[in-house]
Amino acid sequence: MALSQSATAISTMNRPGVSPAVPKPNSITINGFRITTQKLPILKANPIEEMTKKLGITPPEMIFGDNYVKIEYEKGGWGIAFSAFDALDRVDKTGESMLKVAYSKEWQKSREKTHDGIKEVVKPFDWSYTTDYQGTLHPAAQPFTPSEKPIPVELLKRPDPILFFDDVILYEDELADNGIAMFSCKVRAMPGRLLLLARFFMRLDNVLFRIRDTRVYIDFQTREVIREYQSQECDYEKVRQTLVGTRDDAPAVMRDPNRLSTILPVVEKRLESVTLGDQS
Amino acid sequence: MRKNGLTDRFFPGVTCRAIAQLRACRLIPEAQVRELCHKARELLIEEGNVVSVDAPVTICGDIHGQFHDLMELFRVGGDVPDTNYLFMGDFVDRGFYSLESFLLLLCLKVRYPDRITLIRGNHESRQITTVYGFYDECIRKYGSANVWRYCCEVFDYLALGALVLGASSALEPTSGTTTTTTTTTMATTTMIDDSELEIEVLNSKGDVTMSSHRPRRQHPSSDASTDSRNNNNNNNNNNNNIGAAPYRSGVPGTGASGDGGGSIGGSRTGAVLCVHGGLSPLIDTVDKIRLIDRKQEVPHEGAMCDLLWSDPDEIEGWGLSPRGAGFLFGGDIVKHFNYKNDLSLIARAHQLVMEGYKEMFDSGIVTVWSAPNYCYRCGNVAAGDYARSNGILGSNDPAADSSAVLSPGRRYRVFEAAAQDTRGMPAKKPVADYFL
Numbered sequence: 001m002a003l004s005q006s007a008t009a010i011s012t013m014n015r016p017g018v019s020p021a022v023p024k025p026n027s028i029t030i031n032g033f034r035i036t037t038q039k040l041p042i043l044k045a046n047p048i049e050e051m052t053k054k055l056g057i058t059p060p061e062m063i064f065g066d067n068y069v070k071i072e073y074e075k076g077g078w079g080i081a082f083s084a085f086d087a088l089d090r091v092d093k094t095g096e097s098m099l100k101v102a103y104s105k106e107w108q109k110s111r112e113k114t115h116d117g118i119k120e121v122v123k124p125f126d127w128s129y130t131t132d133y134q135g136t137l138h139p140a141a142q143p144f145t146p147s148e149k150p151i152p153v154e155l156l157k158r159p160d161p162i163l164f165f166d167d168v169i170l171y172e173d174e175l176a177d178n179g180i181a182m183f184s185c186k187v188r189a190m191p192g193r194l195l196l197l198a199r200f201f202m203r204l205d206n207v208l209f210r211i212r213d214t215r216v217y218i219d220f221q222t223r224e225v226i227r228e229y230q231s232q233e234c235d236y237e238k239v240r241q242t243l244v245g246t247r248d249d250a251p252a253v254m255r256d257p258n259r260l261s262t263i264l265p266v267v268e269k270r271l272e273s274v275t276l277g278d279q280s
Numbered sequence: 281m282r283k284n285g286l287t288d289r290f291f292p293g294v295t296c297r298a299i300a301q302l303r304a305c306r307l308i309p310e311a312q313v314r315e316l317c318h319k320a321r322e323l324l325i326e327e328g329n330v331v332s333v334d335a336p337v338t339i340c341g342d343i344h345g346q347f348h349d350l351m352e353l354f355r356v357g358g359d360v361p362d363t364n365y366l367f368m369g370d371f372v373d374r375g376f377y378s379l380e381s382f383l384l385l386l387c388l389k390v391r392y393p394d395r396i397t398l399i400r401g402n403h404e405s406r407q408i409t410t411v412y413g414f415y416d417e418c419i420r421k422y423g424s425a426n427v428w429r430y431c432c433e434v435f436d437y438l439a440l441g442a443l444v445l446g447a448s449s450a451l452e453p454t455s456g457t458t459t460t461t462t463t464t465t466m467a468t469t470t471m472i473d474d475s476e477l478e479i480e481v482l483n484s485k486g487d488v489t490m491s492s493h494r495p496r497r498q499h500p501s502s503d504a505s506t507d508s509r510n511n512n513n514n515n516n517n518n519n520n521n522i523g524a525a526p527y528r529s530g531v532p533g534t535g536a537s538g539d540g541g542g543s544i545g546g547s548r549t550g551a552v553l554c555v556h557g558g559l560s561p562l563i564d565t566v567d568k569i570r571l572i573d574r575k576q577e578v579p580h581e582g583a584m585c586d587l588l589w590s591d592p593d594e595i596e597g598w599g600l601s602p603r604g605a606g607f608l609f610g611g612d613i614v615k616h617f618n619y620k621n622d623l624s625l626i627a628r629a630h631q632l633v634m635e636g637y638k639e640m641f642d643s644g645i646v647t648v649w650s651a652p653n654y655c656y657r658c659g660n661v662a663a664g665d666y667a668r669s670n671g672i673l674g675s676n677d678p679a680a681d682s683s684a685v686l687s688p689g690r691r692y693r694v695f696e697a698a699a700q701d702t703r704g705m706p707a708k709k710p711v712a713d714y715f716l
Contacts, residue, residue: 044634061632062654095602103580104604110581122599122608156716165712176589176603177408186715197715205411251416258715 028164028189031220032074035189037166040066051085057093057125059084060173060181067168069185069196071216072138073223076276079138080216082185082198084170087133095124101178102206128202129173129181134214134229135198144227144272151195151217151226160190179203180255194218201257209234209254211261223276232264239263295391302384305347305377310422313383317430319390324398324437329570330553331397331442337364338693339444339554341629341648342401343385345375345413348698349652350384356695360388361395366442368629368648369401369556369588372431373412374655379421382431400438401556401629402588405578436575440587443566444552444627480691489694552625558645559609559617559626560586561598566621580605591631592640592647611641618644625690636694646690653697 025038043051043065051059059065065084072079092098098121137143169184180203187196196216203209211232218225242263243250253259298308298316308316338357343350357363371385372378388396402408409415409428418428481490553566562583563569572584579585586607593599593608601608614626626645632654638647 042632042634045638048634098602098604100604107581107605121602122593122595124602127602153716157714159714162712162714165710167710176601176606177402177412178603188712188715195716251411 026164026166029074030163030189030191030194033189033194033218033220034070034072034074035164035187035194036068036070036072037168037187038066038068039166039168040064051088055085055088055093057088057091058123058127059088060129060171062169062172064169064171067170069166069168069187069198071187071194071196071218073276076142077138077140078142078225078274078276080135080141081138082133082135082168082170082196084183086136087131087170087183087200088129090131090133091129092126095121095126097126097130098124099126099128099204099207101175101204127173128175128204128210129171129183129200130202130210130212131183131200132212132229132231133183133198133200134227135216142274142276144225144274147226147271147273149226149273150271151215151228155193156195156217160192162188162190164189164194175204179205179207182257192220194220199257201260203254204236206236208236209239209260209264211257211264213261224273225276226271226273229268229270230266231268232261233267234264295387299384299387299391302380302387303351305380307379307421308383310427313422313427314430316383316386316390317434320386320434321437323390323393324434324439325575327439329440329572329574330566331399331439333364333366333397333442333444335444335550337366337397337444339366339368339552339627339648341368341650342370342632343367343375343381344370344403344651344654345372345378345381345417346651346654346697347375347377347380347384349650349695350381352652352695352698353650356693361392364395366397366444366554367399367650368554368627369399369438370403370629371398371401372414373403373409375413375651376417378414378417379427386434397442398438399442399554399556400435400440400574400578400588402578404435404438406432406435407577432577436577440555440572440574440584441566441569442554444554445550482691482693486693551621551623552627553621553623554627555587556628557586557588557630558590558592558607558628559613560590561607562586564617564620566623589630592628592645594640611644614641614644637692652695 025036027034027036029035041064043063047065048059048063051063051065063084068081068083070079070081165186165188167184167186169182172180172182175181180201182202183198183200185196185198187194194217196214198214198216200210200212202211209232211230213228213230213232215228215230216225217228239254239260240250243253248259253263295316298312301308340353340357354360357365367385371382375381385396385398389398403412403414409432414431415425415428418431419425421427480488482488560583563586568583569587574584576584578588590607590609591601592614593610595608595610596612597610598613599608599610600606618624618626625643627648628645629648629650631647631649633647633649636649636652639645640647
């Protein structure tokens with residue numbers, strides 16, 4: 001986890017003059033846990049150029065570089081934040097894990113005959129913007145340790161009043177009309193607990209589906225924080241076949257990460273937790 | 281004769297009524313759509329692959345079914361036929377009102393064929409529209425795929441590009457009676473006075489928010505500009521020694537910046553080539569575009585595909601997209617192409633730019649975007665009046681005596697998304713849900 005970078009990213013989020021009318025971030029504090037979100041328009045050309053230089057790759061088409069979600073525990077110097085820059089900084093920049101669009105073979109073949117001498121890919125990188133970003137921890141944060149204890153889903157299913165809710169998009173790319181890649185972050189706080197879901201969703205048409213979820217659960221009473229990371233992936237065709245047999249509207253399901261997350265096989269899952277001390 | 285026959289039969293009642301209805305964002309009956317598409321095809325089949333358009337014209341980028349923003353564009357830029365418009369494709373998909381937007385543009389085309397030009401974007405395709413919303417919208421609003429089919433047949437006849445033929449070379453001052461239009465990233469080509477104004481950016485109220493002037497240099501017939509002339513002629517004689525000719529401009533250290541953008545970027549004719557995506561390695565002259573057999577679905581490869589799909593990038597020469605299909609082209613390619621074809625500028629759309637327009641390669645190419653607050657979420661999130669802007673581009677000939685930068689005079693009008701309340705869009709505030 002790029003700690004040093006995270007700190008800069010978070011601090012620059014609030015830099016003045018980024019956008020003409022910077023609204024006050026949304027915020028709530030419950031039992032010493034402060035949740036803050038900020039939503040602004042996509043970046044303009046200059047900040048994009050700056051980011052391109054820092055990242056070393058072309059950022060996604062829609063880059064909400066000023067957006068963030070942040071959870072801090074006021075008493076202990078613990079905090080976790082989600083920002084576009086840090087998420088993108090974990091995208092493969094070497095081109096090792098590059099995907100190809102569905103019609104790539106056909107296209108390449110036709111090209112061979114006609115355009116000799118055209119350079120290969122100039123700046124290879126994972127243009128699907130797949131990231132395993134699980135948030136940026138405060139530099140002084142108590143570290144997570146591996147755990148077996150799952151997030152208490154039953155407690156989260158209770159219709160407790162939602163005191164704070166936000167849905168913040170960090171970046172999105174249309175993959176040049178070959179699908180979608182999107183990283184967004186939802187958070188809801190109830191009187192006793194909160195849940196944050198940071199989701200990377202990618203559909204490469206006729207090739208692949210990918211979901212990478214990071215869930216952060218916090219119990220405000222026990223101050224226990226559980227972080228769950230789960231990666232799901234499946235061939236496009238397999239998913240299509242699965243849906244053919246059902247009554248579902250296949251194209252609609254294939255656009256809906258919530259529905260897809262119930263279908264795609266899990267390829268990786270990790271649990272970790274930390275109980276925050278009361279250092280006041 | 282063709283136009284008269286067509287319009288006489290068609291527009292007196294029906295088209296005018298249809299226009300009025302569509303302007304109110306109400307759909308016309310399926311039978312009328314069929315008729316309209318038929319008429320449009322008759323009209324479009326007569327157009328070449330590259331349509332010639334006289335300046336002044338307001339050039340607009342992607343619309344993507346954002347009907348209310350299209351209306352805002354007309355409000356700010358002036359109505360058809362008072363303002364001459366050129367739309368660079370991607371009328372449909374993604375937004376909620378692709379049908380209303382495209383049918384209105386088509387009606388206007390049929391009614392005022394000489395005042396509005398439509399060229400094809402990569403979304404004007406059967407395959408893409410089935411994935412990105414237009415097909416679903418047709419099914420939802422008309423109950424069958426018929427209307428989608430009629431529209432796709434029209435797509436196949438849309439021109440692939442347009443050549444805006446020069447006015448003079450500088451912009452008239454805004455205060456004048458110039459027909460400047462502002463849309464999201466559109467530009468107008470207006471006659472240039474003897475003024476030195478080169479670029480002007482206006483907001484939707486018509487206030488100038490930025491302007492730049494040509495640096496005055498005192499040797500009008502100086503080396504660079506003269507050279508570019510001559511080179512041009514040579515080049516027309518097929519002396520296309522790639523790389524050599526275009527780079528002759530700019531004495532190092534002069535305003536004709538490092539890589540020679542100065543003189544190459546522009547020609548005196550002021551012609552502006554408009555395409556949706558960009559250039560193709562198979563196309564080195566505008567005339568080669570004219571040879572394409574365009575009346576088909578957008579193919580997956582070849583010149584026609586490239587014109588609708590490729591992107592400029594900060595590279596040298598041609599590059600392959602990391603996605604495994606599609607080309608990227610660098611500044612040297614643009615300069616050479618402009619030089620060889622006596623163009624002052626390439627205007628294209630296809631890529632989202634927050635500011636509504638973005639110039640690259642010493643103003644040899646500009647990206648114009650006309651769908652503010654794209655997908656209803658890119659801008660305008662909280663502040664209320666901060667939208668992704670569209671631009672229009674107005675091009676003029678480079679001033680004859682201008683020096684370093686020979687790009688055409690152009691005026692960008694930047695506009696914001698239509699007011700929330702006219703849009704019927706879901707509220708911005710997310711609805712709390714018990715996600716897990």
